[in-house]
Amino acid sequence: MATLRGVPQAAVTNTRMETPAAAYYAEQGFPLNLPNCPGVNTQGKSVKIRVNQYKVLQWPQRDVYQFDILIGTGAEKRGKIMAVWKSKILQTKIRSLTQNMAWLWDGNKIAWTSYNVSEQRIIIDLDAEKGQQPQQGQAPDQIKVIIRPAKVVRMAVVEAYFNKSMPWDNSILEAINFLDHAIRIWPSDQFTLVKKLFFIRGEQRTALDNIIKAMRNIYTSIYLYNLKSSISDISISFILNINTANSIKIKTKIIETAARLLAPPEVQYSGAKANPDFSGY
Secondary structure, three states, X not given: OOXXXXXXXXXXXXXXXXXXXXXXXXXXXXXOOOOOOOOOOOOOOOOXXXXXXXXXXXXXXXXXXXXXXXXXXXXXXXXXXXXXXXXXXXXXXXXXXXXXXXXXXXXXXXXXXXXXXOOEEXXXXXXXXXXXXXXXXXXXXXXXXXXXXXXXXXXXXXHHHHOOOOOXXXXXXXXXXXXXXXXXXXXXXXXXXXXXXXXXXXXXOEEOOOOEEEEEEEEEEEEEEEOOOOOOOOOEEEEEEEEEEEEEEEOHHHHHHHHHHHOOOOOOOOOOXXXXXXXXX
C-alpha cells in the first residue's frame, strides 16, 4: 500500500491497485521520479511467454470531478442505498446536469463525473419510484441525497509522470484510484461484485461435501507498466491484470450448529437463534 509524506495512510491507499516503487519510498525520502527500465537480460535464449495481462492504450486526459455522496443518514442498508442511487428520479436529475452522461459511483460514498456540478440536495420518494402509495398509517419512504463537490482529479498528471515531467505525488494516486474504479463499473452491472471479486450470476457451484461448495470468480487489478511490448510502441502505460480464482461457500446453519456444539459450557444461548455471550474471551 502506498503512503505519501504528510498524508494519512487511509487517505491514499487502495488495496486493489499496484503502485510503483516511488509510492512506497515516499516517506523515506527516496527520489520519486519514474525509474528507467535498463533493458533486458542478454544471456541465454529468448522465449515468448503469454500472461494474463492486457495493456491499456488510452485513458481519460481531462479533469474529473469527485463528489462526496450522502444517502439518508449514511447508516442505511446497502440494498436501500443501491435503490436510491439507481432510482429514475435521481438518475434523471444528475444526468440533466451532465448532458445525459452517466456518473461513476463507487457503490458507497464517492462519485465522479467530468462536469463541474454544484452541490445538489435531492429528495427521493421510493414509494413513488415503485408506483405505490405509502403504507397505511406510515409516512412516505423518502430519502434525502446530498451530492457535494470534494476535489478535482487531474488525469493529465498520469501522462506527466510517465513522461518524467513530474515526480510521484498524491494527485497521481488519485488519478489511478479513479481508473481502478472505472474499470469495475461495467462488470459490476453484469456480475455480482464482492469486495474485489466478480462472481458470475447463476453459475453452477460444485459441492465438495454436504457443507462446502466451490465456485469460480474473477479478480482484476490495474498497475503501471514500464516495458515496450511486441504489439505497441508505448513503453510506459497501464496494465490490466485479470485472474480467475476459486472460492468456497460454507452453509451458515452448519457454522451455527458447530458453534453451539463446540462452545464451552459457560457460553449461554437464548431463544431460537444463537446469542452467545463471549465477554471475557
